[in-house]
Amino acid sequence: xxxxxxxxLAGHDKTLLYRSARSAxxxxxxxxxxxPNFKARDISxxxxxxxxxxxxxxxxxxxxxxxxxxSVFSAVDSDExxxxxxxxxxxxxxxxxxxxxxxxxxxNSLQFDTSFLFLDRKISGMKKALSGGQ
Numbered sequence: 001x002x003x004x005x006x007x008x009l010a011g012h013d014k015t016l017l018y019r020s021a022r023s024a025x026x027x028x029x030x031x032x033x034x035x036p037n038f039k040a041r042d043i044s045x046x047x048x049x050x051x052x053x054x055x056x057x058x059x060x061x062x063x064x065x066x067x068x069x070x071s072v073f074s075a076v077d078s079d080e081x082x083x084x085x086x087x088x089x090x091x092x093x094x095x096x097x098x099x100x101x102x103x104x105x106x107x108n109s110l111q112f113d114t115s116f117l118f119l120d121r122k123i124s125g126m127k128k129a130l131s132g133g134q
Contacts, residue, residue, distance in 0.1 A: 008126060012119040018045060019112035025081060026105045029096050037093035040084040040101065
């Protein structure tokens with residue numbers, strides 16, 4: 001059985017890509033906190049994971065009663081940004097809540113660091129396995 005990097009990294013590489021993209025979106029929200037009619041955006045981790053697993057799963061229908069692949073998964077485009085629902089409307093139409101954006105940015109940063117640590121440990125383990133534990 002062949003070992004692939006994709007399998008060995010256990011998705012932590014894709015999680016880092018998601019965290020980086022979300023960081024850019026949150027930073028854009030913070031930068032436009034004073035822009036009239038700016039609508040705060042975010043990325044859904046769940047939709048990105050569904051999209052990633054949808055591309056990896058292979059479904060075989062052995063009966064006419066099985067669902068088709070398109071009906072099992074909803075059509076979610078992982079590149080689409082979602083609009084954030086404002087907790088308190090602004091007079092100028094801006095939906096950025098600075099405290100929420102900063103909290104989301106800090107949480108995303110911690111999750112990025114955690115995923116990076118997991119990825120680092122996976123790579124260290126692979127290096128040890130290749131060098132014979134020396």
